[in-house]
Amino acid sequence: MAGFVAVLRKDLTLELRGGESTLALVALSILILVVMVFALDPAGGAADAPIAAGALWVAMIFAGMAGAARTVLAERDNGCLRALYLSPLDRGALFLAKLAAASIFMIVAEAAVVLMLVLFFNLDFDLRLARMLPALALGLVGFAALATLLAAISGRVHAGDLLMPLLAVPMYVPALIAGVKASAAALGGAQWSAMGQWLRIMIAFDVLFVAAGFILFEHLLGED
């Protein structure tokens, strides 16, 4: 627990002093949202709910791909990853700390994206946005877990930055489908019950990848 807090505090301090990861995430997310608006040309009105939900999730996964893995990738400099591996820190706790830091960066970025989404798609600040929050939170934690796990690979192999999306996107499909469906239902004014099955899939995905990262992270950190 102490190790978890120490690593998380270090990452947050680094981010508060430099702030490049979150800023890049926010900027990239908004940029992708703008591209989606041009590409899909929303007409304005209730029919836009699925389009807005789709745009939101595209922005999230593509920005996340570039930004969420930063917490692990930053450790490559000066052999910090090796130092972390050599420290008595529990590998599972290290994974959870990196996951927590990535999640916090993504929460900030998502808040900005949802704000821009409301402006671009002419939505209202009402209960419908609040209903979207569980799906967004679950999707974000799942993606952060996946990205943290894969970053330990992509950061240390040849052409790893190419590999990251090749591995991450197919694995993220269940959470993506469920997230888009749940968000579209929420924005379309559906009740909680309409989202239940999708939220359950996202919970299953999150449990799976957080557990997988917790158990398997150790095997990814070693060197030969």
Added chain:
Amino acid sequence: MANTFMRTLAALTGLLMFAAIYMTFAFVPTEAEQGIVQRIFYFHVPCAWVAFAAFGIVAISGIFYLWLGGQIWDDLGYACAEIGMVFCTLVLITGSIWARPIWGVWWTWDSRLTTTLILWLLYGGYIMLRAMAGDSPQVARFAAVIGIVAAADVPVIVVSVRLWRTIHPAVLITKQGEHGLTDPRMVATLLVALAAFTALFAWLLLIRFASLRTRSRLAALERELNLAEAAAGDL
């Protein structure tokens, strides 16, 4: 010994495959509603079986590699991933050929099609990792983790995509709990085709596995040689 076994397996595979082809084209009756196109089913299903079996072995050998270590598990996983990828591609191709006349489209976002495509992309990523990252115990561990996580992800993918949409015919297990193969000759043909493809899988796997084993041993010898040369240089 090994050669005799491989030759016997090759002969068995050839015989079974010949029987499967004969039965598919000459023995089995034409399906009443779909006509001649339905015969591709006897190749489509065995390909899917081999692909899933191969991807399953990738995950299992990944677990054994992380648990026990040993280059042999890594070689087994890699060989299975490659073969699974070939058969997964065949599933998508034969499915498309069938879907065009029956559904009127080459591709549709049905749940099984979508799941198979996601699997294809998933293991495509696995093979890209191995192809781009090269050979080292570190990459072997990365691949083992990806193989395990990918397989664990499959049930979630299946459920999510099924909720998303489905129109694929349930031939083997229908909703009533019966299979859709009305003629016993259809069942016989499917079983022979399954046996033929399983034998083909075993044969391909053993060939590829043996070549990967040889490569691993060669790499180990090279490492030893380098160490010996370095030691000699120190003297």
